[in-house]
Amino acid sequence: MLIHKSAQDFTQQELQSLGIKGFCFDSHEAKESDLFCCLPGVHTDGHKYIDQVRKMGIKHFLVNDASCERSDEIHILVSDTRRAMAILASIFYGVPSAHLKVIGVTGTDGKSTTTYLIQQLLSAMGHSCGMMSTINFKTGEKMQENLLRQSTPEAPQVEQALDEMVKNGMQYAVVESTSHGLSDRTARLSQIHFLAAVFTNVTIEHLEFHQTIEQYRHDKANLFRQIGMHHPEDGFGVINAQSEHAALYHQACGDVPAYLYGVPGEDLWAENIRPQTSGTHFDLCCEEGTKSLFLPLPGEFNVENVLAAILCVAKLLKISPLDLVPHVQDLKGAPGRMVVVMNEPFTVIVDYAHTPGSFEKILPQVKSTTEGKLIVVFGSGGERNLEKRPMQGELADRYADIVVLTDEDPRLEDSQKILRDIAAGIKNKKEGEDLFLISSRREAFAKAFSLAAPGDAVMLLGKGHESCIIIGNEKTPWNEEQIARDLLIELGHVPAG
Secondary structure: OEEEOOHHHOOHHHHHHOOOOEEEOOHHHOOOOEEEEOOEOOOOEHHHHHHHHHOOOOOEEEEOOHHHOOOOOEEEEOOOHHHHHHHHHHHHOOOHHHHOEEEEEEOOOOHHHHHHHHHHHHHHOOOOEEEEOOOEEEOOOOOEEOOOOOOOOOHHHHHHHHHHHHHOOOOEEEEEOOHHHHOOOOOOOOOOOEEEEEEOOOOOOOHHHHOOHHHHHHHHHHHHHHHHHHOOOOOEEEEEOOOOOHHHHHHHOOOOOEEEEOOOOOOEEEEEEEEOOOOEEEEEEEOOEEEEEEEOOOOOHHHHHHHHHHHHHHHHHOOOHHHHHHHHOOOOOOOOOOEEEEOOOOEEEEEOOOOHHHHHHHHHHHHHOOOOOEEEEEOOOOOOOOOHHHHHHHHHHHHOOEEEEOOOOOEOOOHHHHHHHHHOOOOOOOEOOOEEEOOOHHHHHHHHHHHOOOOOEEEEEOOOOOOEEEEOOEEEEOOHHHHHHHHHHHOOOOOOO
């Protein structure tokens, strides 16, 4: 049977009456009674796998080509299977985002940490809050690891997670919102009824997908455009006023209010910032006054993240930002973000920083608090954003004393080529002396540790929380922090904690 009508014209009851019990877009994971969504991809097309999933009992298909239709099957014919999948998934799960207060957090850097901070502050104020981030999901009482290797999963996975939050009695949901997820090309977040949107910053990233930096910025702004669609009366945006692109996101808010942080005289800002290894002392300033506090997260950039979180939660709860100060001292950072693995005789830090923007924030700050040399170990993802590689190299060259280049996720690209692309930006170091190209990440760590002296700092960048390294088509298990700890113990050191 061929059904040819717009996805938005379906009802939840109709989808259920057709016998659809779930969604699938990966032929390896197809289950009987799933709607198999034939999605166009970079390397292949879901329509090519129809015969394969038929053998697995699939009889429901979302297609843009009627030629594969059979009388004993149900084929829903649409022009854009990705967008239709998002619409149908939202309908199937009862539009769960309409039953939650959903906050989206976007930006090149700081998304995961800001998402974590908002979730913790809402919980500290007595509100049940779910979360979806690059690192973890929280749809009920317990935090669960995000094993999908996608910050923003496909629409059915997003809608299902939100549905679980509704069923578990959550009031709020904080959703890390990537440019991929916000893009009209994927439509992963297109059906979410966002109440609030937070913008941290934007630099260069993911141009292999967006093609231009202008499109990248535009796609992120979709988050703010969606607020007015669903919450014209009570929705709002929270924007980093320090960004040169703040006006774009302010304009994208349309008629809903936008609140600004980071610049004196705006809605919220910090003064008298005093960074330490264990965190940062600063004064929180707003129209209502000033309060001194200690943020137990190292790095001045985390002051920006907590300003965003405090301002967002204050506007959600209609309270003063100063009312949240007592809870700041109890905040915890996101896994894999500025994790201090060892303090003595030299410092070892694991962080997810992998963009030029994050390098520009994190490297000078660690350098300024390091008595000895700064040693950095990092790579760059294969088949991704070639433009950023020499920029990463130039920034490491500028701030670090020793640079060790290594695998991140080379995928199907030649590992040594990636390292050479990064090294092209390094002009002031000599290979074999203060520049090393070592593909094996474990060996690169060992080299960095062997070069470290008392008072030095070693930064292991780019993997953070991730649980595997992708080499070719194979995913090799990887735990950055644990591997660093094991190597340090082998060398006779005592890691922190």
